Amino acid sequence: YVWPSPQLDALESARFDQSGFNANPMSGFVQPCNFFLFGPNTGRSDAADWIRTAYHDMATYNITDGTGGLDASIRFAEEQNRTENAGDGFTNTMIIVNILVSRYISNADAIALAALLAIENCGGPEIAFRGGRLDAAEPNAPGVPEPEQDLDSHIAAFARQGFTQTEMIGLVACGHTFGGVQHDPFPDIVNVLNDTTDTEDVAHFDSTFLTFDNNIAKEYISGTTQNPLVVGFNDTTNSDKRIFGSDGNTTMLSFANSPDVFASTCADLFARMLDTVPSGVQLTDVISPLPVKPSNIEVIMDGDTLQLWGQLRLWNMTDDPAHNVIMLWQDHIGGTGNATLTFSSLSSSTGGKYSAAWYVWNTTEFSVLYLDAAAGVKSLSFIVDGELQDQSGLGFAIQDGFMFSSTSCQVETPFSGRIDVAVRNGVNPTRVYLEQTTTDSVGRIVVTEIDISPPSQPVILNSAYSIWSINVTDPTRPYGIGAEIEGVKYSSAEVHSFIVFPLCPT
Numbered sequence: 332y333v334w335p336s337p338q339l340d341a342l343e344s345a346r347f348d349q350s351g352f353n354a355n356p357m358s359g360f361v362q363p364c365n366f367f368l369f370g371p372n373t374g375r376s377d378a379a380d381w382i383r384t385a386y387h388d389m390a391t392y393n394i395t396d397g398t399g400g401l402d403a404s405i406r407f408a409e410e411q412n413r414t415e416n417a418g419d420g421f422t423n424t425m426i427i428v429n430i431l432v433s434r435y436i437s438n439a440d441a442i443a444l445a446a447l448l449a450i451e452n453c454g455g456p457e458i459a460f461r462g463g464r465l466d467a468a469e470p471n472a473p474g475v476p477e478p479e480q481d482l483d484s485h486i487a488a489f490a491r492q493g494f495t496q497t498e499m500i501g502l503v504a505c506g507h508t509f510g511g512v513q514h515d516p517f518p519d520i521v522n523v524l525n526d527t528t529d530t531e532d533v534a535h536f537d538s539t540f541l542t543f544d545n546n547i548a549k550e551y552i553s554g555t556t557q558n559p560l561v562v563g564f565n566d567t568t569n570s571d572k573r574i575f576g577s578d579g580n581t582t583m584l585s586f587a588n589s590p591d592v593f594a595s596t597c598a599d600l601f602a603r604m605l606d607t608v609p610s611g612v613q614l615t616d617v618i619s620p621l622p623v624k625p626s627n628i629e630v631i632m633d634g635d636t637l638q639l640w641g642q643l644r645l646w647n648m649t650d651d652p653a654h655n656v657i658m659l660w661q662d663h664i665g666g667t668g669n670a671t672l673t674f675s676s677l678s679s680s681t682g683g684k685y686s687a688a689w690y691v692w693n694t695t696e697f698s699v700l701y702l703d704a705a706a707g708v709k710s711l712s713f714i715v716d717g718e719l720q721d722q723s724g725l726g727f728a729i730q731d732g733f734m735f736s737s738t739s740c741q742v743e744t745p746f747s748g749r750i751d752v753a754v755r756n757g758v759n760p761t762r763v764y765l766e767q768t769t770t771d772s773v774g775r776i777v778v779t780e781i782d783i784s785p786p787s788q789p790v791i792l793n794s795a796y797s798i799w800s801i802n803v804t805d806p807t808r809p810y811g812i813g814a815e816i817e818g819v820k821y822s823s824a825e826v827h828s829f830i831v832f833p834l835c836p837t
């Protein structure tokens with residue numbers, strides 16, 4: 332895709348900046364893979380919770396009428412209270428995935444990303460990721476398989492979800508390479524274990540329950556498995572035994588014989604599981620990492636100076652001091668400028684399979700470039716080790732038609748603030764507004780627009796910009812800025828609450 336695209340930029344970062352500089356904050360909850368936010372030595376892991384949550388959210392899908400699927404309906408108490416969703420893994424997961432939810436990343440995308448991060452960071456294969464899932468407004472019809480059901484109902488349930496019998500065997504084995512069954516929600520399957528390293532009495536599905544590998548199949552085939560759904564004391568709930576054996580062990584044998592076959596089968600099945608969404612939801616293409624990506628770009632007007640903040644990410648590059656990275660910018664009056672960028676930090680992805688090098692505009696801690704306000708900035712391009720990177724001639728467009736002005740300020744009594752928006756003369760927006768991101772009564776993100784009236788008299792800021800102002804009263808609310816220019820809506824990348832601004836001059 333072409334940068335900038337606010338939604339794809341956000342999804343791409345959440346999916347690929349997994350560890351290190353600018354990392355997705357969620358990764359820290361599955362690194363190391365035995366991490367469990369709700370206490371150590373419980374036998375549990377966030378990773379297992381997240382993968383189970385994605386499956387249970389998806390498992391309501393009905394391929395015939397297109398209802399259900401991965402739409403974050405699992406966040407509703409009504410779904411969590413069903414016996415098919417026994418256990419606290421879903422509440423646990425929703426508490427954490429909420430960190431990722433934004434106007435560009437729905438709860439459902441966050442659930443899918445969480446499962447992907449868990450799998451990729453804990454030994455699993457790379458998963459093709461699409462974004463664009465929408466959050467359900469209400470619970471879906473029940474439909475998650477339960478261990479005491481017979482094989483025919485499981486085959487039927489997976490068929491309803493869009494998976495064949497062979498794919499059912501695969502998906503269950505892929506999921507059950509993580510975690511296990513807890514005594515508390517499943518006392519008829521697991522007894523109290525009296526193990527101080529497993530205080531929630533979890534009987535694990537395989538000996539390497541924290542990571543992805545084919546031991547779930549190897550131990551099953553070799554007859555050494557302790558899987559509580561295969562060799563459990565109650566044969567009625569031995570659903571993995573019935574499912575794994577349902578094709579004469581052909582599929583499980585192929586998994587036991589080849590870690591690669593297991594990993595590639597799971598990569599496909601997990602991706603399909605995450606992409607199972609209600610009909611009408613249009614997912615994006617599979618998101619690939621941008622080779623050269625400006626990140627956290629913000630423009631702020633400070634008097635006569637336009638501040639351009641940000642960093643540059645170079646994909647698949649390591650910290651090699653020989654790299655020569657130059658940023659070029661084009662202004663509105665035919666001028667260009669350039670700066671040599673400085674290496675800052677590394678990040679990595681997919682369990683260390685990929686790394687990225689981050690560059691900053693200058694050597695100071697804050698990566699900011701000071702530009703002439705009148706000239707402004709139209710677009711960026713980069714020369715990396717002598718090669719021009721400009722998105723095939725398009726450049727990396729920078730929007731400097733409207734932005735926060737540093738004249739924005741706060742008033743002590745009554746506690747309130749004034750947000751000043753610098754609007755470039757000649758841009759002539761039909762509307763300029765604050766954007767406020769909140770949630771509706773069912774937890775879906777909504778963006779509210781609060782129009783800023785055009786000033787009755789132009790308020791000159793500098794030779795190229797005028798100020799539009801609005802008073803705001805809630806200090807807890809971060810606001811972004813939006814503008815409609817020639818029928819197209821643009822949003823500022825940055826959001827600010829007025830408390831970051833200095834006191835208004837009296």
Ligand code: HEM
Pocket residue numbers: 375376379380382383386417418419420476477478479485502503505506507509510511512513514516517570604
């Ligand atoms: C017939 C189908 C399935 C049945 C009957 C089933 C049953 C169960 C049961 C009873 C548990 C224990 C939950 C707990 O104690 O909290 C469990 C855990 C788990 N299941 Fe399944 N499952 C099925 C399919 C799947 C699939 C398709 C996946 C994912 C692809 C999956 C992923 C998981 C994971 C990761 C856990 C571990 C959770 C943890 O340790 O916190 N399951 N499953």
